[in-house]
Amino acid sequence: MSGHSLGEGDPKTLRAMLWRTVPVWVALIALALSSCALAYVPMGGFNMAVSLAIAAAKMVLVGVFFMHLRRPDPLLRLSGGAWLLWIGFLLAMVFADQATRAPISQPAHTENASQRPTDPAGMPSF
Amino acid sequence: MSGGGEALREPWESLRRQREAAGFGMWLFLNSEALLFGGLITAFFATRFFHLEAFQAAGREAEVVYGTVNTLVLLTSSLTMAVASHATRAELRRLSFWSLGLTLALGLVFLGLKIMEWRSDLEKNMFPGPGFPMEQPGAALFWGFYWVLTSLHGLHMIGGLGTVGFLTWEAARGKRPLRSPAFEAAGLYWHLIDVVWIFLYPLIYLQGRTSS
Numbered sequence: 536m537s538g539h540s541l542g543e544g545d546p547k548t549l550r551a552m553l554w555r556t557v558p559v560w561v562a563l564i565a566l567a568l569s570s571c572a573l574a575y576v577p578m579g580g581f582n583m584a585v586s587l588a589i590a591a592a593k594m595v596l597v598g599v600f601f602m603h604l605r606r607p608d609p610l611l612r613l614s615g616g617a618w619l620l621w622i623g624f625l626l627a628m629v630f631a632d633q634a635t636r637a638p639i640s641q642p643a644h645t646e647n648a649s650q651r652p653t654d655p656a657g658m659p660s661f
Numbered sequence: 662m663s664g665g666g667e668a669l670r671e672p673w674e675s676l677r678r679q680r681e682a683a684g685f686g687m688w689l690f691l692n693s694e695a696l697l698f699g700g701l702i703t704a705f706f707a708t709r710f711f712h713l714e715a716f717q718a719a720g721r722e723a724e725v726v727y728g729t730v731n732t733l734v735l736l737t738s739s740l741t742m743a744v745a746s747h748a749t750r751a752e753l754r755r756l757s758f759w760s761l762g763l764t765l766a767l768g769l770v771f772l773g774l775k776i777m778e779w780r781s782d783l784e785k786n787m788f789p790g791p792g793f794p795m796e797q798p799g800a801a802l803f804w805g806f807y808w809v810l811t812s813l814h815g816l817h818m819i820g821g822l823g824t825v826g827f828l829t830w831e832a833a834r835g836k837r838p839l840r841s842p843a844f845e846a847a848g849l850y851w852h853l854i855d856v857v858w859i860f861l862y863p864l865i866y867l868q869g870r871t872s873s
Contacts, residue, residue, distance in 0.1 A: 545747060549756055552747040560740040567732050567862070571725070574867035582871060586863030593736075593859045601743040602852045603684070603845075610681060614688035618695035625699060629707050 559600040566593050668840035676840065683842035687849045694817075698857050701813070705806050705864060712799025719795060719803035720868025722787060727778035728866035731771050732858065738767035739855040742825075742848045749832075749844040757839050761829045764851065768822045775815055782807075803868075810861055817854050825851060 546552045570589040574582060599605050604615050673679035709716045745760035786792045788808065789801040824847050831837035832844075 545750060547751045549748075549753070552744050552751075552756075555747065556740055556743045559743075560736065563736045563739070564733060567729070567736060570863060570867065571729050574863070574870040577871040583863065583868070586867045587860075590859050590863050594856050597739060597852050597856055597859070601739055601746075602849055603746075608681065608684075611684050611688060614685055614692065618692040618699070621692075621696055622699040622703075625696075625703055629703050630710075633707060633710055 556600070559596055563593055563596055566596075668838040668842070676842070680842040680845065683846040684849065687846040691849060691853050694853055694857075698810075698813075698860075701806070701810060702860060702864065705810070708799070708802050708806070712797070712802060715795075715797035715799025716803045717869025717872070718797060719800035720865065721870065722785070722795070723807065723866050723868070724778050724781060725866045725870070727774055727781075728862055731774050731778075732862045734767050734771050734774070735855050735858050738764050738771070739852055741767065742851045746845050746848040749839040749841070752839045754839065757844075758829065758833065761825060761832075761844075765822060765826055765829065768818060768825070772815065772818055772822075775811065775818075779811075807865055810865070814854070814857055814861060817857070821847075821851050821854050 546555050566589050570586050573585055573589075576582075578585060598615065602615065604612055669676050669679060673682065741760045741763040745757060745764055748756040748760055782788070786794050787804050789805050793801055793804070795801065795804075828837060828841075828843055828847055832839055832841075837843070
């Protein structure tokens, strides 16, 4: 043991490695299957929200346990989380715009394709 | 020590520093990847906001069995990659090659299933343009996103297979020591491919399944 590696408590045997990783995999598979099953359960408008919440939980599991963010290294933790801030700005700006824009400048939320003009290729024109 | 020369390279004074630098560099790259896919996924939701019913109807046409099986395959490949990352660091040679080989095999299975799925989609004419079978304009937008997102993800998969394959080949030829931080960095990239898919799965395959 040189002590020259990040995460000095890293597993050295197959058994220790499986013990470290297989439970995470079991949780990931269980979450994937449950998100598939829940997609068929009517939940009003919340199906997509539930699937996305499960996806976020899976991302956290992969990030923390497989991508080593569990290791106490501030540099890697910061760089591993920085994108959250940028994506946060992106989402906030885009959806603030969409939620507050006057309806007149947006297409109708319900669609009736037969009333829309199409170009010669059969594609709807916007 | 396994053969294949020194893991420590210039200009680092310790393998610990080198490992941290490799992880940091890879994380910076992964941040740009997160913004690439995050931007596309934001565009997906921004469009879905205006075409909710069409997106749900279009999503029902996606091949949920292929999507789900591929999700399980990719999650399992993340397990083998995580084991490979530990095994290379601990210099367990046989376990390293087994886990890297399994990761590559699962990646190939993923791509193979993906190609079968694309073929089935094309047989149903699900490519926006002439002959596209769905009337609602939003459905063509959904399938536009489908092709962009899945093919971009597929390209990343090919990149991941190439990187992990190359490192494994180098290690097998004795040109790269197992202690090299490159394995862990390649592992980070592999897990990112998995995380992107974790989000594409509900977007594409679980859309509008409650109403038929």
